[in-house]
Amino acid sequence: MLVPDMTDEEFRPYFEKAQQVSEFFREIGPKYDRENTFATPTIKVFKESGLGALPVPKAFGGPGGNLLQASKVISELSRGDSAISLAYNMHYIMVGIAGNLMSEEQNKYWLGRVTEGELMFGPFSEQRAGFSGLADMKAIPQPEGGWRLYGKKVWGTLCEAADIVTTNATITDADGNLPEDFQERVNAESFFIGEFKLDENGQGDGVRIEKTWDALGMHATGTQTVHFEGYYVPADGFICEWRTGAFGVLEWASLMFASIYLGMQYRVLEESRAVLSKKTLGATFGAIVAADTKVSGVGHIIDGIGDMASRVELSRRVLYQTCQELIDGKDDDWPIELRFPYIGLAKTFIADNVMHMTRHAMSMVGGGSFKKGAIFERLYRDSAASMFQPLNGDQSRTYIGEQLLQPEQLND
Ligand SMILES: Cc1cc2nc3c(=O)[nH]c(=O)nc-3n(C[C@H](O)[C@H](O)[C@H](O)COP(=O)(O)OP(=O)(O)OC[C@H]3O[C@@H](n4cnc5c(N)ncnc54)[C@H](O)[C@@H]3O)c2cc1C
Incomplete structure (x- = not known):
């Protein structure tokens, strides 16, 4: 460790x-x-x-x-x-x-x-099923030792800047056949590390980038498709079996994603305060009928900013406390089967809150926030990415619910 x-x-x-x-x-x-x-x-x-x-x-x-x-x-x-x-x-x-x-x-x-x-x-997710899908990418053993990787990863964030690639592929027989037995296939799925040297056109030795990234938000991530076409990994590029290895240390994924969306929450609050503390509607007719309406004096705006700040503070505490509990080894007290989804709660909690906040910010700021170039439409689009990174809310709840509904768990 x-x-x-x-x-x-x-x-x-x-x-x-x-x-x-x-x-x-x-x-x-x-x-x-x-x-x-x-x-x-x-x-x-x-x-x-x-x-x-x-x-x-x-x-x-x-x-x-x-x-x-x-x-x-x-x-x-x-x-x-x-x-x-x-x-x-x-x-x-x-x-x-x-x-x-x-x-x-x-x-x-x-x-x-x-x-x-x-x-x-770390491009792991594939087209058929994302992060939780067993790797279809093959690692074919080579007579001289090591493996050649064949397959495609469709979510290659940072591939345009990286020097080192880590990925998962399933070790096959010498003819490239994946294990037929499910458990054997799980065991054969492996974690590799290697060089990632590409020319200015994104072409490397047995590996290349295809620029496919075109999504609702998170545009600047450069999350392109990475093709492995006989990419050679020497024997010392094998790290460990993927599933048993990764599940023990996935806090480095879910809590780092949580940190991204906590930072986004800080920004949503900052931008909302900047606009709403100054905005004046002038003479209004509607819910408020007045000669001069300053939005910072409107009840639902005051309440809205208070709600936002509370969500930020709660999210920060949940994330910091989860990090601290892991640093202190308190996760040893959690049921081992629930370690991963319990860690993931920080991410799902923050994801739900950031999406709520970006929507609420737009409704409070008003129609101007919907126009291209406004920071709020950008935050709204980018926050939607928080739904997908593992574990998502649905899968976390499934893990936890399944575990708690097993009759033998009732004795604990
Ligand atoms: C901006 C961005 C950048 C990303 N960058 C990377 C990256 O660098 N590397 C990388 O590897 N991935 C990356 N991803 C991919 C991401 O983490 C997910 O793997 C991807 O979104 C596909 O997985 P999924 O579970 O969302 O979808 P799918 O796997 O297609 O799932 C479809 C549905 O099935 C459910 N489901 C899937 N598996 C299970 C299961 N085992 N049990 C129960 N339900 C299940 C899902 O909850 C969902 O409802 C990125 C995603 C985004 C949005």
């Missing part, structure tokens, strides 16, 4: 750096949302900021930031621009997941590269 050991004092300059980088994301974000492209100028800035190394333990040359410190940096970046930050969030997720599962030797090599500024990404 990664043992983070960064003090609050050591963390301070990282947070200040995150504030500066966040300002830069805020400035350039709207252009990349409009153009629907990855925000390329952020690569140099992010790499040089040193922020990417934050969760790398001191033993491997990093500062040893823990879950909560990573969460604070991600929320701060996201306050500036959630789409750009969601891209770099994939780096944090994969450093956390892979770093906790790799051998000492692998960590020395790969996290050493992260310490020098390199970026990781």
